[in-house]
Amino acid sequence: MAIPGPDVVRALRGIVGDTHVLTEPDVAASYLTDWTGTWTGEAAVVRPADTAEVADVMRACAAHSVAVTPQGGNTGLVGGSTPTPGDDRPWVLLSLRRLDTVGDVDSQGRCVGAGAGATLASVHAAAAGAGLAFGVDLAARDSATIGGMVATNAGGIRMIRHGDTRAQVLGIEAVLPSGDVFTRWRPLRKDNVGYHLPALLAGSEGTLAVITRVLLRLVPAAARTAVALVGTVDVAAAQRVTRSIEASGRLIEAAEIMTRAGVDLVAAAGVRAPFDSGTTLLVETAGDTGDLSEALAAAGSDVVDAVVEAGPAREAWRLRESHTETIARSSTTPVVKLDVSVPLDRVQDLVDRVDRLAAAAGVRAVQFGHLGDGNIHVNLLDVPLDDQCTAADRVLRMVADLGGSISAEHGIGRAKAASVGLGRDDVDVAAMRAIKSALDPCGIMNPGAIFADP
Structure with missing residues (x-):
């Protein structure tokens, strides 16, 4: 019974209104299948309007032992924001899209409050209106929501400059599984009183609480x-080029890598590629084009070819940001998508090993990502369905062997829950489970995410 019983459904409708509880499969379908199309579960979809309604929903779910999966823009790639397929316990998918308010920017304190359902694009717009910037950016900015980004500790293309989403969180409001509301909301850069609970919730993937509002740090916008x-x-x-740019004193805002396979695929789909090369580096720096051109000249023979233009250079960025959707359309089977990171001196090893693995298996590999922090998005195309778990496991073990992380910025979700031991030892996992049990003693918060059910 994936949809809660009629008594629970009536109680939920009494909280959020009849039109915001969806139980018909065709109406709820877009919420219950993840972006990749790989993960589909069953649940009643509940769409609260504010924190008070979230709290009441959580009390009702706790009272009836109903599992809850919070969801933002449903742009995740590891199955963390949809219910576990085939699980027959009563389940609610808690959509937070209606909590989409962005508050007034505090220009002096350089911060802004945003609801969990506010899109990244709306936060960028609010910050820009005050002459500031938000330090995280993603290609999915028009649909990715702040709550989901905090819950997965998203990284994105500006991490080399400003850090991940956790680094942008000054305060947070969240509803605990009991329905109690936790609020820590002060625009302070220094507030060292006890455990940093906002940082704990960042990256928790809906397994500890429901994030409803976030107080976000803003930064000065580059002139x-x-x-x-x-x-x-x-x-x-490409890595030597970025080091040369940094050595010249230029401030790097972003450094993205694209291998030949990905650039060719995107170019075939109609996005212009300026030249043919084994690897394409996209680098953005603060300053003007002359400064960047001088820095590239100093990199010597490592630069085979280059084109430089003033930011925002949307066409150049389009080459990078078209990768994910182009890859998804190009594969005959669901893409095996793995978001991983390795030490900077092992990135070339990872790319080479994945290419050899793909060639031996007779499938295609497309790799791209964030060169400055060692985060590579590994995509294996045309992998037969029966071989996908094995292919993913081989790559993750390869990453672990290189001293890397099996999840760089997309989270663990359900896709990697069985592989957590590749990234954390037994003592570490036991400590995380203890935190989970303390905050969610009944185990109703997003079961199956991060930790595979025993």
Whole structure:
């Protein structure tokens, strides 16, 4: 029985209104299947309007032992924001899209409050209106929501400059499984009183509480930026180019890598690629185009070719940001998508090993990602359905062997729950489980995410 019984459904409708409890499969379908199309569960979809309604919903679910999965924009790639397929316990998918308010920007304190359902694009717009910027950016900015980004501790293309989402969280409001509301909301850069619970909730993937509002740090906006697409022989050469730029004193805002397979795929779909090269580096720096051109000239023979233009250089960024959707359309089977990171001196090793693995298996590999922090998005296309789990496991074990992380910025979700031991030892996992049990003693918060059910 994945949909709660009629008494629970009536109680939920009494809280949020009849039109905001969806139980018909065709109406709820878009909420219950993840972005990749891989994960589909069953649940009643509940759409609260504010924190008070979230709290009442959580009390009702706790009283009736109903599992709850919070969901933002449903742009996740690891099955963390949809119910567990085939699980027959009563389940509510708690959509937070209606909590989409963005507050007034505090220009002096450089912060802004945003509801969990506010899109990243709306936060960018509010910050820009005050002459500031929000330090996290993603290609899915128009649909990714702040609550989901905090819950997964999203990284994105600006992490090399400003850090991940956790680094932007000054305060948080969240509803605990009991229905109690936890609020820590002070625009302070220094507030060292006890455990940093907002940081704990960042990356918790809905397993500890429901995030409803976030107080976000803002940063000064760069007056000018310059963007270059740089052709290099391989990833190692691209890394030397970025180090040369940094050594010249230029401040790097973003450094993205695209291998030849991905660039060719995107170019075939109609996005212009300026040159042919083994690897393409997209780098954005603060300052003007002349500064960046000088820095590239100093990189010497590692730069095979380059084009430089003033930011925001949307066409150059389109080459990078078109990868995910183009890859999804190009595969004959669901793409095996793995978000991983390795030490910077092992990135070339990872790319080479994945290419060899794909060639041996007769499938295609497309790799791209955030060069500055060692985060590579590994995509395996055309993998037969029966071989997908094995292929994913082989890559994750390869990453662990290189001293890397099996999840860099997308979370663990359900897709990687069985592989947590590759990234955390037994003592570490036991400590995380103890935290989970303390805050969610009845185990109703997003069961199956992060931890595979015993």
